Amino acid sequence: xxSQEFYIISFESTHHAIQTEIKLKKNFSIETxxxxxxxxxxxxxxIKFPCEKLIDILDELGKEIENVDVFKIQKKGKNKIIxxx
Amino acid sequence: MNHKVDARGLSCPKPVIETKKVLDSLNEGSILxxxxxxxxxxxxxxxxxxxxxxxxxxxxxxxxYIYITKGxxxxxxxxxxxxxxxxxxxxGKDILGDGSEELGKILMKGYIYTLTExxxxxxxxxxxxxxxxxxxxxxEVLDYLKLLEQEGVEILSCGTCLDYFHLKDKLKVGSxxxxxxxxxxxxxAKNRITL
Numbered sequence: 457x458x459s460q461e462f463y464i465i466s467f468e469s470t471h472h473a474i475q476t477e478i479k480l481k482k483n484f485s486i487e488t489x490x491x492x493x494x495x496x497x498x499x500x501x502x503i504k505f506p507c508e509k510l511i512d513i514l515d516e517l518g519k520e521i522e523n524v525d526v527f528k529i530q531k532k533g534k535n536k537i538i539x540x541x
Numbered sequence: 542m543n544h545k546v547d548a549r550g551l552s553c554p555k556p557v558i559e560t561k562k563v564l565d566s567l568n569e570g571s572i573l574x575x576x577x578x579x580x581x582x583x584x585x586x587x588x589x590x591x592x593x594x595x596x597x598x599x600x601x602x603x604x605x606y607i608y609i610t611k612g613x614x615x616x617x618x619x620x621x622x623x624x625x626x627x628x629x630x631x632x633g634k635d636i637l638g639d640g641s642e643e644l645g646k647i648l649m650k651g652y653i654y655t656l657t658e659x660x661x662x663x664x665x666x667x668x669x670x671x672x673x674x675x676x677x678x679x680x681e682v683l684d685y686l687k688l689l690e691q692e693g694v695e696i697l698s699c700g701t702c703l704d705y706f707h708l709k710d711k712l713k714v715g716s717x718x719x720x721x722x723x724x725x726x727x728x729x730a731k732n733r734i735t736l
Contacts, residue, residue, distance in 0.1 A: 489650075489654045489655075534660055
């Protein structure tokens with residue numbers, strides 16, 4: 457849960473985030489978190505999941521992937537390294 | 542031992558009230574309070590510590606013997622008040638804000654998650670009314686709260702509220718408290734946030 461490396465999917469719309477959370481929760485262990493402010497200052501939501509689930513989750517999202525952004529987060533202490541996929 | 546409070550068989554918050562009565566009547570000295578359950582032991586210990594007294598607990602069979610010494614130990618308390626982390630957050634419900642329950646739950650999850658990432662942790666989180674749903678079985682923020690507890694954040698849930706929601710046996714993080722400790726915690730805090 458508190459691993460130092462994980463992926464997040466960020467959403468522009470709260471409703472889109474909620475719908476995707478419901479969909480992904482059926483098969484995956486994910487968490488909805490606030491989008492880190494390094495990525496977006498808007499009040500966005502993101503879905504956090506472990507690295508090893510990346511391919512499965514992208515698969516599950518299918519075409520929806522065009523409307524979201526995926527980032528890899530690496531934490532070092534209180535600092536974060538964020539890479540956009 | 543100059544004073545003794547035998548609070549065995551008394552239900553919460555009686556042991557705390559009886560101990561406080563005796564403590565208030567003393568300027569200096571020692572008290573022995575005996576209780577027969579762990580919740581009462583924690584509540585009495587917390588009260589006594591918040592009143593700047595020394596406390597030592599011994600378990601004998603099913604009973605807890607709480608040895609309390611009242612004296613002047615002013616230095617310690619000053620350090621604590623000076624602590625910049627002396628922030629208390631009161632969770633009066635299990636959602637953040639009003640308007641939408643669904644959104645409120647998401648925002649509360651987000652708030653507590655972000656607390657774990659924040660550079661300075663609060664001193665105490667108090668959970669009242671439906672706020673206790675956050676510290677009990679089925680809560681989606683238990684892992685975050687456990688992390689905060691490991692980092693030294695005190696997590697307290699209102700016993701009356703746990704009882705009201707039939708969640709007394711379902712507490713998964715932190716400990717049970719009563720209105721005396723809640724009041725003490727709120728009143729002695731340098732900064733307070735009510736959610």
